[in-house]
Amino acid sequence: MAVLAIDIGATKFAVAIVDSAHEVNFRQDIPTTQLWDGLSHALLNIRDSQNEKITKIGIGSAGPINVQRGEISPVNIAQWRNFPLIPKITEIFPDAQIAMVGDAVALAIAEHAIGAGRGTRNMLGMVVSTGIGGGIIVNNKPLEGDYGNAGYFGHTVVGDYDGGCNCGRLGCVEGYSSGTSMVRYAQNNGWSGADFVVLAASAQTGDKNAIAAIEFGVNHLAKAIINIVQIFDLHHVVIGGGVTEAGDIYWKPLEKAVENLSTSLGLVEPIKLLPAQLQRNAGLIGAAMAVGLE
Ligand SMILES: [Zn+2]
Numbered sequence: 001m002a003v004l005a006i007d008i009g010a011t012k013f014a015v016a017i018v019d020s021a022h023e024v025n026f027r028q029d030i031p032t033t034q035l036w037d038g039l040s041h042a043l044l045n046i047r048d049s050q051n052e053k054i055t056k057i058g059i060g061s062a063g064p065i066n067v068q069r070g071e072i073s074p075v076n077i078a079q080w081r082n083f084p085l086i087p088k089i090t091e092i093f094p095d096a097q098i099a100m101v102g103d104a105v106a107l108a109i110a111e112h113a114i115g116a117g118r119g120t121r122n123m124l125g126m127v128v129s130t131g132i133g134g135g136i137i138v139n140n141k142p143l144e145g146d147y148g149n150a151g152y153f154g155h156t157v158v159g160d161y162d163g164g165c166n167c168g169r170l171g172c173v174e175g176y177s178s179g180t181s182m183v184r185y186a187q188n189n190g191w192s193g194a195d196f197v198v199l200a201a202s203a204q205t206g207d208k209n210a211i212a213a214i215e216f217g218v219n220h221l222a223k224a225i226i227n228i229v230q231i232f233d234l235h236h237v238v239i240g241g242g243v244t245e246a247g248d249i250y251w252k253p254l255e256k257a258v259e260n261l262s263t264s265l266g267l268v269e270p271i272k273l274l275p276a277q278l279q280r281n282a283g284l285i286g287a288a289m290a291v292g293l294e
Contacts (some may be wrong), residue, residue, distance in 0.1 A: 060106030105135030106286030240276030
């Protein structure tokens, strides 16, 4: 049976119907700036375009989320604090069964089942883009936590740098290592580009500020990765999100930084970093799987 999947991201929302073969159909992308107006419009569209009644809905949302109350407060969507997403969706689909997970948990579920993490028993899934999120699979199951935020490590602290993190704290890994943060770091040192795609291209041509910003980001992200894999005894890390699409100019220094930090005393065995395979549909597929896709 097909499932309605909803992906709430910092820059865009996506809705789609995911079928039992994990195919994503009727996908619509809506800029996050349209908030509930845009999202509800897309949901009504998809409801009215289906022949069958929608009975299952899976949501993957930027965090933090609160699965007990059905609310979300994404750090990078300032207008939504304790936004009652599930109650709102229930107004449109009163009889549907609804499940919600973090967006990186959704990625972890999908990549573990049919992507780069296939065959692993335990893994960390991560998203590195406007923000940084994580989701942990232990014994082939996603870890949920009390409120659905297990593995959400973007706002754990790896230093005391003021990276301008939207949560307001100093030293968050997101303030060092998100695409936005690496761009800001380079700009503060005199680089004049606008976004991470341009930053990666500058690094490719040998621009010292661009290379330094990426190094700064990956070195701190590596610390956060090592913290998590050490606590949970994980050795496979699947990484998705726009930043990783930059390829080797990002990936090679990240691999090196993780390797450098993981060699002491056998605290962790060698860690495999794997690029996500499902790319832009991972969040939707994982969200659908979270509510049950069969
Ligand atoms: Zn933060």
